[in-house]
Amino acid sequence: MTAMNTQVRLASRPKGFPEESTFRFTTEPVPEPKDGQVVVKNRFLSLDPYMRGRMNDAKSYAPPVNVGDVMVGGTVGEVIASKNPAFAVGDKVVGAFGWQEYGVSDGRDLRKVDGKVPLSAYLGVVGMPGVTAYIGLFDIGEPKAGETVVVSAASGAVGSVVGQLAKLHGCRAVGIAGGKAKCDYVVHELGFDACVDYRAADFAQLLRAATPEGVDVSFENVGGPVMDAVLARLNNRARIPLCGLVSQYNATEPYGLKNAASLLSNRAKLQGFIVTDHLEQWPKALADLAQWVTEGKIRYHETVARGILDAPRAFLGMLRGENLGKQLVELT
């Protein structure tokens, strides 16, 4: 093959907020597949908040990206060469090839997709973010019809699904998002019952007004002062799926959480989880999500950057909350 593969690598470990210089580009020839291998041309790259964590050299559930390595990330694309009998040229596959235009795999980490939904959706609502919402809400949140479910980063890839699943389950869904445009989208496009702008000066009062019967499930994506405000609204035996702390990922000093006492006085359960711990639940979750998307019961929005060279800028924008819905890079 003479095609060239452009890659984005970690140039240095950021302190605080990363910059475009945190990344560097390399270009290599796309290799031929060896026996058992397939070569995939990636069509979309997923950009997700967890990637910021992988840029730190810290103990976590997954090893960090080494300086000089290609950034990790989920991808969806098309098989362009195969020496693996399980895959044919033209197959559409979800993989984890990271921030690059092509990938080579022995197939074990690839999942063929059927095209019932648009290809990009397999990285979002019918992919890892959707399954994260599904498992976190249903397994850890255990919502009951009539309860109030609050979700932060409500317009994002995970939060937008959490609230819609809560509505399908008969709950009151209350989002928290940054700014009027996102809140309008969450209520008018996604059908949440309410959405509160965390940037508002009277955020705590607005949250109280939006949760008149308290909070039974808080799907936590951001941490920091937003989490503190929700903790103050917990009901007895509330459940908190702890999915992310995006407000803290770039902080050089962690925020001090003041309302932990609410977890005690309300006998609340807070549980951190990682969606890849629950692989046995993915097939049912993906099937349900695909069906609800095709039936129009779950809607989604994508913010799409064009070309691998734009990935760093798009990632930094996502960390600042500039995207609406799922942040993708289309690899043209």
Add this chain to the structure above:
Amino acid sequence: MTAMNTQVRLASRPKGFPEESTFRFTTEPVPEPKDGQVVVKNRFLSLDPYMRGRMNDAKSYAPPVNVGDVMVGGTVGEVIASKNPAFAVGDKVVGAFGWQEYGVSDGRDLRKVDGKVPLSAYLGVVGMPGVTAYIGLFDIGEPKAGETVVVSAASGAVGSVVGQLAKLHGCRAVGIAGGKAKCDYVVHELGFDACVDYRAADFAQLLRAATPEGVDVSFENVGGPVMDAVLARLNNRARIPLCGLVSQYNATEPYGLKNAASLLSNRAKLQGFIVTDHLEQWPKALADLAQWVTEGKIRYHETVARGILDAPRAFLGMLRGENLGKQLVELT
């Protein structure tokens, strides 16, 4: 009857640390029992950290003590008059008569005890604190043999049982307590593997040395900086029974917990619990604890004040950590 009943009432709601003037004394004649009632002469009153919470007018799992009311509390004593066929004069009963020398009850909230252990132990190791340790450790903590269990307030009524149960279960038990005397007691008398003095300047380093394989279960009694230090030592899938936050009960500004991110990166579970939510588990827990105490497998210590008039001083001393083991008032 002509006997007089001296009582301790809440005189005013404390801001921050209570004082002796927070309480006031009253004396009333002990009433005759009506049909169905028993009169109990209390022998011991239990003093517990949760009582500080009841002095606040705040939403919690139990209603606050009203200003002017007798302070709530567990008691053990002897039936001295009965018009209830289920109780005879001389029966020993555990009740919740609060801070007073006598109590009248229809019997529904009384539990007869058999005297297999000393009467005072039914307020401690074979009572509410012991059951709190048992349910919190086994139900929420789910320890496995070989794991490391850390417990704060390790020399206290609950913590001392937690560590001994952990040892019986085959775990490494690490206590946290204030000062050398308490730590020596925890290791040499109770048989914990280690105990770390949270007042030490190098507390975090000492905790690290005492938990070389990290922390699998953290039985949390105190909150604040001690909790933060333990969060930094969590292992993957750690469990945190959240039993109390005694370091915060008198704080006018809550401590800001900085290491919540450890709950996410380690997929930890933190769960607040109240022992009275689990009444169905009390009989087995009490039977096990009584047996282990009589077999010498669980040891305990009591700090005993004499006379109801000394209850406020003893309570304030307990909040400052001056007691060793269970704090009681003997009502002579």
